[in-house]
Amino acid sequence: MSESVAVVVVTYNRADLLERMLAGLAALDPAPDAVIVVDNASTDHTPAVLAACEIAGLEVLRTADNLGGAGGFHHGVREAYARGFDRIWLMDDDVVPATDCLGVLLAEDADCLMAVREDVAGRLVEKAATRFDLRNPLAIRPKTGMVETAYGERSRMPARVEIENVAFEGFMVRRRVIDVIGLPDPSYFIFYDDVDFALRARRAGFTIWAVRDAVLVRQLDFDQQHDLSGWKGYYMYRNLFAVHLRYGENALVRLKPWLITAAVVLLSPLRGGRREAANVIRAMRDARGMRSVPTRSVD
Known part of the structure; x- marks a missing residue:
């Protein structure tokens, strides 16, 4: 029985990347039933790129403000x-799917699927966690294993790999x-936000599979080493803390955000400085307000 599928793309001020990404969507065989692009109030030439796009079923949702x-x-x-739609395929604006990527995913009878990313040189760069540890309080970073490090090359992967978190770059979910x-x-x-969604799905009993032959090419290098004293650093700390407070499997894991906050503040004269210390204090305060898991509402 065939299933309908909508691709959901989120973009903000990366028109040139978006243009290449849309070209990849236009070349998909089979084609999706709809492509919904959320333009987060871009101020570059994103509207012109979207206006020139001729993908069948394209719908643009332009927000009044940048929603992140x-x-x-x-x-x-x-x-x-x-x-x-029966399936929803989430996509960032800096990835390009192989022509058969959608078909490969649709052939899998599973509720949560992840396309497997590679860089423009064809190297495996899939960062989805094979182990996301919210039980061990000594695991400073909960991602203790990932597809890239577990297998090294796509050819060494089995056809499907169970994963414990996802990126909203090629993640497909059934309604x-x-x-x-x-x-x-x-x-x-x-x-x-993608980690949180995956944790909720797994807690509800859904298994998430990375599909080896569903190829997604990432146009940019990974750069997760953000300036923790800048505005992104606040969100890195706050959201990491929120995940621990929501989903930590024991009291010691839920205590980790407080310990990290104390360590960052105490070490700030030696590394990070006052701005990082201010970020982590504000992040800890605000993460406490995010402790509740979202309701199941789809309104």
Whole structure:
């Protein structure tokens, strides 16, 4: 029985990347039933790129303000769900799918699927976690294993690999998952909204599979070493803390954000400085307000 699929793309001020990404979507065989692009109030030539795009079924949702990646995916997934699509394929604006990527995913009878990313040189760069540890309080970073380091090359992967978190860069979800756990949480703004969604899905009993032969090419190098004293550093800390407070499997893991905050503040004269210390203090305060897991509402 065939299933309908909508692609949801979120973009902000990366028109040239978006143009290449849309060209990749236009070349898909089979084609998706709809492409919903959430333009997060871009100020570059993104509107012109979208106006020139001739993809059948393209719909542009332009927001009045920048909602961040989390808000954009919440908005786009809500629209795709409301329109009744069976599967929703989430995509960032800096990836390009192989021509058969959608077909490979649709051939898999599973509720949560992840395309496997490579860089422009063909090297495996899939960062999805094979182990995301929220049980061990000594694991400073909960991602203790990932597809890239576990296998090294795509050819060494089995056809499907079970993973414990995802990126909203090639993640496909059936609507029944949203029926159970609700929409992506817009309160994250950026970072960890995809991790949060995966944790909720797995807690609800869904298994997430990375599909080896579903190829997605990432146009940019990974750069997760953000300036922790800048504005992105605040979100990195706050959202990491929120994940621990929401989903930590014991009291010691839920205590980790407080310990990290204390360590950063104490070490700030030696590294990071006052701005990072201020970021982590504000992040800890605000993460406490995010402790509740989102409701299952899709309104």
